[in-house]
Amino acid sequence: MSNSSSRERNLHRQLANMKHSLFDQGYLDEQFIQLEELQDEENPNFVEEVVSLYYWDSVRLIQNIEQALEQNPIDFAKLDNHMHQFKGSSCSIGAKKLKKECTQFEKYCKTGNGEGCKRTFQQVKKEYATLKKKLERYFQFARQVGCVEKACRPK
Amino acid sequence: METTGFSSPRPDAFPAGLRVLVVDDDPTWLKILEKMLKKCSYEVTTCNLAREALHLLRERKDGFDIVISDVNMPDMDGFKLLEHVGLEMDLPVIMMSVDGETSRVMKGVQHGACDYLLKPIRMKELRNIWQHVFRKRIHEVRDIESHEGLEEIQMMRNCMEQSDDGYLFCGADLITGKKRKDVDYKQDDRQCSDPSSVKKARVVWTFDLHQKFVKAVNQFGLDKVGPKKILDLMGVPWLTRENVASHLQKYRLYLSRLQKGNELKSSFGGMKPSDFSSKDTAGNVCLHNSSTAPQNNVANGSYVVCGNKIPIKNVDSKICGEDMKIASVQMAESKEELIGVITDPQKSSNSGTSLNHSFGQIGSDVRYEPKIPAQFSWTEVPPVQFKQEPKPHFQSQSWSAEVRPVQFKQELKPHFQSENSFSHLPLCRNHIQVDCTEPILSHHPIPSTNEKDKRADIRPNCSKSRSKGIGIVNPVESKAELFSVQSKSHLPVCQEYEPIPCSIWNTKNHSLEQILLNDIDSSQRSLILGTGSGFRLWDEELQGYSPQGDFHPQNAGFENIESFAYSNQELIADIPPLLYDSWNFDFGNPSEATEYPVMDQGLFIA
Numbered sequence: 033m034s035n036s037s038s039r040e041r042n043l044h045r046q047l048a049n050m051k052h053s054l055f056d057q058g059y060l061d062e063q064f065i066q067l068e069e070l071q072d073e074e075n076p077n078f079v080e081e082v083v084s085l086y087y088w089d090s091v092r093l094i095q096n097i098e099q100a101l102e103q104n105p106i107d108f109a110k111l112d113n114h115m116h117q118f119k120g121s122s123c124s125i126g127a128k129k130l131k132k133e134c135t136q137f138e139k140y141c142k143t144g145n146g147e148g149c150k151r152t153f154q155q156v157k158k159e160y161a162t163l164k165k166k167l168e169r170y171f172q173f174a175r176q177v178g179c180v181e182k183a184c185r186p187k
Numbered sequence: 188m189e190t191t192g193f194s195s196p197r198p199d200a201f202p203a204g205l206r207v208l209v210v211d212d213d214p215t216w217l218k219i220l221e222k223m224l225k226k227c228s229y230e231v232t233t234c235n236l237a238r239e240a241l242h243l244l245r246e247r248k249d250g251f252d253i254v255i256s257d258v259n260m261p262d263m264d265g266f267k268l269l270e271h272v273g274l275e276m277d278l279p280v281i282m283m284s285v286d287g288e289t290s291r292v293m294k295g296v297q298h299g300a301c302d303y304l305l306k307p308i309r310m311k312e313l314r315n316i317w318q319h320v321f322r323k324r325i326h327e328v329r330d331i332e333s334h335e336g337l338e339e340i341q342m343m344r345n346c347m348e349q350s351d352d353g354y355l356f357c358g359a360d361l362i363t364g365k366k367r368k369d370v371d372y373k374q375d376d377r378q379c380s381d382p383s384s385v386k387k388a389r390v391v392w393t394f395d396l397h398q399k400f401v402k403a404v405n406q407f408g409l410d411k412v413g414p415k416k417i418l419d420l421m422g423v424p425w426l427t428r429e430n431v432a433s434h435l436q437k438y439r440l441y442l443s444r445l446q447k448g449n450e451l452k453s454s455f456g457g458m459k460p461s462d463f464s465s466k467d468t469a470g471n472v473c474l475h476n477s478s479t480a481p482q483n484n485v486a487n488g489s490y491v492v493c494g495n496k497i498p499i500k501n502v503d504s505k506i507c508g509e510d511m512k513i514a515s516v517q518m519a520e521s522k523e524e525l526i527g528v529i530t531d532p533q534k535s536s537n538s539g540t541s542l543n544h545s546f547g548q549i550g551s552d553v554r555y556e557p558k559i560p561a562q563f564s565w566t567e568v569p570p571v572q573f574k575q576e577p578k579p580h581f582q583s584q585s586w587s588a589e590v591r592p593v594q595f596k597q598e599l600k601p602h603f604q605s606e607n608s609f610s611h612l613p614l615c616r617n618h619i620q621v622d623c624t625e626p627i628l629s630h631h632p633i634p635s636t637n638e639k640d641k642r643a644d645i646r647p648n649c650s651k652s653r654s655k656g657i658g659i660v661n662p663v664e665s666k667a668e669l670f671s672v673q674s675k676s677h678l679p680v681c682q683e684y685e686p687i688p689c690s691i692w693n694t695k696n697h698s699l700e701q702i703l704l705n706d707i708d709s710s711q712r713s714l715i716l717g718t719g720s721g722f723r724l725w726d727e728e729l730q731g732y733s734p735q736g737d738f739h740p741q742n743a744g745f746e747n748i749e750s751f752a753y754s755n756q757e758l759i760a761d762i763p764p765l766l767y768d769s770w771n772f773d774f775g776n777p778s779e780a781t782e783y784p785v786m787d788q789g790l791f792i793a
Binding site for chain 2: 062063066067069070072075078081082085086089113116117119120121123124125126
């Protein structure tokens with residue numbers, strides 16, 4: 033008994049640590065906490081659902097930006113618009129670092145700096161992918177913890 | 188899109204059960220907002236397209252209490268949606284965006300948003316949105332028109348006194364706060380125990396009524412007059428000071444909006460887009476101010492003038508509905524200016540262009556929504572909004588489109604939003620000349636108060652402008668350098684501004700046709716008249732009008748428009764699919780023609 037409960041506690045702690053590190057390293061911000069607060073019995077996996085939805089939908093937004101960057105000459109207004117959409121979406125899950133890169137991108141966009149945009153976009157994509165991996169791991173682990181919890185729960 | 192079903196809010200549990208419509212093209216945000224709102228115990232309906240949202244809103248009249256919408260949406264500018272909603276449904280609208288730039292926020296407020304939230308949105312911000320609903324209700328109660336006597340007030344008082352504590356203060360404030368005797372509250376079917384759910388009986392500002400109003404206003408000058416004086420002058424027994432006050436406010440807003448739009452598009456000579464953008468920010472100058480503007484504000488000037496000249500009776504202009512919802516315009520001022528402009532035929536080319544310009548602007552900006560809601564909170568003709576796609580051809584397009592609406596011979600009464608009407612006026616100017624010439628000449632310039640006619644006029648016009656807009660574009664374009672120049676310059680503006688700074692509302696009966704005929708040289712007129720085959724269509728219709736302006740029914744217009752549109756395939760081809768779609772969307776299918784009849788009914792609320 034004590035084994036399972038201490039195991040539970042361990043897992044919980046690990047999960048908590050994972051989350052904290054995501055915050056400490058600046059990957060996530062307050063918005064993520066907001067999402068967690070929305071999670072309840074009715075939507076027990078709310079945060080994961082939202083994040084999945086984001087990653088699913090943002091694919092087209094990224095494509096839009098890439099296509100716009102490939103144009104010659106670049107239509108910066110359009111590019112800005114696309115990035116605006118992407119940024120708006122990204123802030124919905126609290127993607128802090130990603131947001132920063134987007135802001136940088138927007139700056140280059142406003143000054144019509146195509147090269148700057150392209151470079152920054154590489155960063156954007158990198159952050160986007162990194163966050164995705166980290167969150168995937170986090171949710172996976174959370175599910176495990178959940179399973180363990182259920183398993184440990186007295187029947 | 189998920190809907191939670193139509194249901195009335197539970198008055199006793201307000202704000203719980205508040206019916207919210209959320210519009211956002213981002214599915215992630217939509218999901219989050221939905222959850223947040225549900226947690227606030229609100230009833231949420233989500234929508235990811237603006238047009239869908241409008242559809243829903245129209246379908247379920249009174250089905251929602253508040254709308255939250257994102258600013259950037261693919262199918263329609265959030266600001267446009269905002270205006271539509273405000274005008275047609277008179278619901279509070281909250282805007283959202285990642286972008287918190289002052290200019291954007293200001294724009295939102297100008298377009299009537301009651302709040303502007305920045306993303307990421309916190310739940311606590313959403314918790315308090317009910318205040319906007321509440322506030323609006325309180326204000327609406329003040330506008331309640333009642334034909335009953337004081338007994339109603341008594342009843343209301345008693346009723347409210349017995350209401351739940353939570354809202355007692357509100358009721359009491361409303362009633363006791365009114366020191367004027369002529370405040371009447373109409374007893375409503377619903378429980379008056381909950382003031383927050385009291386339905387307001389709105390004054391329907393028919394064309395006639397509005398005419399009287401403008402006439403009264405012009406006696407004193409827009410800024411100098413107060414609602415009491417206006418009310419006295421109008422001599423309408425059942426109208427209350429509050430009714431007039433709120434109408435006056437809207438009128439002023441409308442005019443200033445027009446003014447602003449005017450300034451933006453002031454140069455006919457082809458102002459650069461950058462010029463416009465600089466005017467993008469706040470600071471709608473009253474129309475009268477524009478009169479002092481230098482000649483480069485030709486547009487303004489011409490607008491003004493034209494506006495004045497055109498008899499207000501021509502509600503049509505209102506109907507033009509470019510942007511019905513225009514901040515109140517300083518009619519008085521504009522009147523003067525209009526006169527000034529009109530009397531200078533030299534500027535006619537300018538004014539011509541300006542007319543066109545305004546029309547164009549209007550067209551481009553406004554999206555015509557044929558559906559005029561039955562309830563006219565604005566008591567004006569619901570603005571006919573033309574959806575505007577910011578493309579140069581649209582400019583001309585809209586222009587031509589606009590022209591048509593002018594034709595309305597003020598049939599458009601009830602749904603007219605004062606703002607709309609104002610806005611339309613200028614636009615219609617040109618139109619009015621053309622169209623009004625015939626009908627007006629033959630009969631007294633004062634628009635017939637035949638609402639039906641108006642409506643009929645408007646409808647076809649609207650529809651015409653809508654679909655025609657597309658078709659007409661080319662002809663118009665080819666027509667005028669003037670226009671093309673303007674269209675370019677207007678383009679940026681059109682996107683954002685409601686057209687129409689014309690304050691055509693000159694209640695002094697300058698007969699429109701007189702002015703027009705006198706001042707506008709024939710070439711101009713023919714330009715207007717002859718522009719595009721689309722106009723021909725209008726002309727035909729014009730012929731068909733009897734002096735009484737019993738324009739025939741909207742259906743006729745529809746057919747015309749449809750056929751017109753189809754006959755101009757090549758013209759249409761030019762139109763970007765999106766624009767076309769939006770046109771279609773809005774007006775789109777012939778089946779929508781049936782909406783006119785509905786509107787009709789709605790119009791006659793009074």
